[in-house]
Amino acid sequence: MPGELLRFATAGSVDDGKSTLIGRLLYDSKSLFTDQLAAVEQVSRDRGNDYTDLALLTDGLRAEREQGITIDVAYRYFATPRRKFIIADTPGHIQYTRNMVTGASTADVALILLDARKGITEQSRRHAFLATLLGVPHLVVCVNKMDLVDFAEARFEEIRTEFEEFATRLRVRDMTFIPISALLGDNVVTRSERTPWHDGAPLLSHLEHLHVASDRNFVDVRFPVQYVVRPQSYEVLDYRGYAGTVASGVLKAGDEVVALPSGMESRIARIETADGEVDEAFPPMAVTITLTDDIDLSRGDMLCRPHNMPTVAQDIDAQVCWMDESASLTVGRKYWIKHTTRWARVIVRELEYRIDVNTLHRDEEATELALNEIGRVRLRATQPLFVDPYLQNRQTGAFILVDEGTNKTVAAGMIGRVIS
């Protein structure tokens, strides 16, 4: 049975060979079923295609099949004896930013595909930028179609150098380059004999061995209270447990804690699960905490440590990615905000700039953010939120905005500087 879970996001269009790569990973790990493959082969034949179009595996919706496009994030699953993988597969073209942000938000790894003949494109720059904006800890750049450049080391090195140069402008924590041919299988599952000059592992082995546990924040204790467990039963009278998912840090029984916003202090009496008490809780465990004192604490509040607290802020500086096609973000508009387990309302105070996701140029004259646009905004909330910069904490640094009139999720936000 596989050990850990690894989530990775891919982005790109059919031309990059992304679907071929995914198809190969699924097929070679025996996660592709014969009836699925048969269905795809049948449709490919019916359409008169020369080859089996593996994109049909992920393009599940009628509109997608009819128009030959991918309109949404598709999730695929495969496992090896070492790990289980969740692929968030996002299209490269239509609504690319919105989908890429969605897929990357929970990813441990972002897979960026380049065509060895074309090298770096606007699209690959955009993918790399979005992956780092969303704090994806590991980038894997697959230089695909190496068979079409005769597995030339010089070409690979040229692309690598150019990409590394571009990446100095991004916050990349870990980046790996792999020369592959998704079509022929070189360096996908097994090491290619045609790239003797490359001493790195093939893609699957790299993904299997990537160290992701240390990507989580085990330092800053943040426990957003999600649900208060109060059994109305005679067996457990007066029980009051605070259920939630550990956002970051390691909690232990006996630890001193502070409750926000009240500022009241207490100690952890027990950390419970339905399977019994545990010694400690760390992300992403879902537990129930009982305290030694009866203090005021409810959903939306947060437990943390006395000498390591998030910023309690009403004014927030953040990068937001706008995801709504029907209305743009403009200064003065109000939205619902959901941050950890807390809802509040915010007003947009300022739009500092809009960023061009292709050139990274900042347009300070911008007056609105339309669909798929990213910008830096200043928000004022109706009540204090308990925040950390997104770069330090992907849980307490993130929020969504929801339109008050339509209830649609309209933006993803990443907190930058915190203003106390």
Added chain:
Amino acid sequence: MIPHTMSQLRSLEAESIHIFREVAAEMHKPCLLFSGGKDSIVMLHVARKAFHPARIPFPVMHVDTGLNFPSILAYRDRWIEKLGLQLVVASVEDAMRRGLVREEPNGSRNRIQTPVLLEAAETHGFDALFGGGRRDEEKARAKERVFSFRDEFGQWDPKNQRPEIWSLYNGRVFPGQSIRVFPLSNWTELDVWSYIREEAVEIPELYLAADREVVERGGMLYAVNPFVTPREGEPVTVKRVRYRTIGDANLTAAVASDADTVEKIVAEIAAVRITERGATRGDDKVSEAAMEDRKKEGYF
């Protein structure tokens, strides 16, 4: 194991628990859809853990097609009682008598469940319904959100889904609208069985291989039961079979298998090369977009 790492099953369980708690905290009146199948059994098992030591704070609904395996109904009632839950039964046969729906020519009550489900949800005012759907099951499901928004008619609009970023779920709805919630979205069939093994979850014996009388129809093996009676001249043979999915007794096929323990089922699923729906569901094979169409009508 390296400190502070979790096995993938524990990660999946934690994610599902988080989803249950989020819905219980934010929605007015959630309800859990229970079919007696392994996914809804696991769902109930995880829901119990999410609210421990309290009871599950919402009722359970069963859309009763009138074509159930009798042992599944017994299983359902035993567990509802054990967990101290309220059971809502939405009866398809009752709806047929009232003229809300009518029997389809092929004998499948899969599609006509939908109006019955929607009516019951409206009567009880449920604004969130938990379903055991998994994204690995089917292509349309692979693109559905964990919190799947449905309009006043229960319809799914695949092109107009709410973006789902991080684990910040948005369950805000206006009156009449609702959310379908899939806590097991990221589980695979193998995960479900591995979890059943690890947690020693009680499962109906239909999932385990046994010698059963079967008839062969359209290349599939149907075990003889009150809803599958041999037709005239149809040969009945005894084969060692088990059910890989459990739906209506008249249309769920069994698979040839020697897996008479959960341990053996896990081994079998790990090696199997055909999807569960492809292997066992006479009612899912209608067209390439059958599931998508049913979802748009309000199905799970």
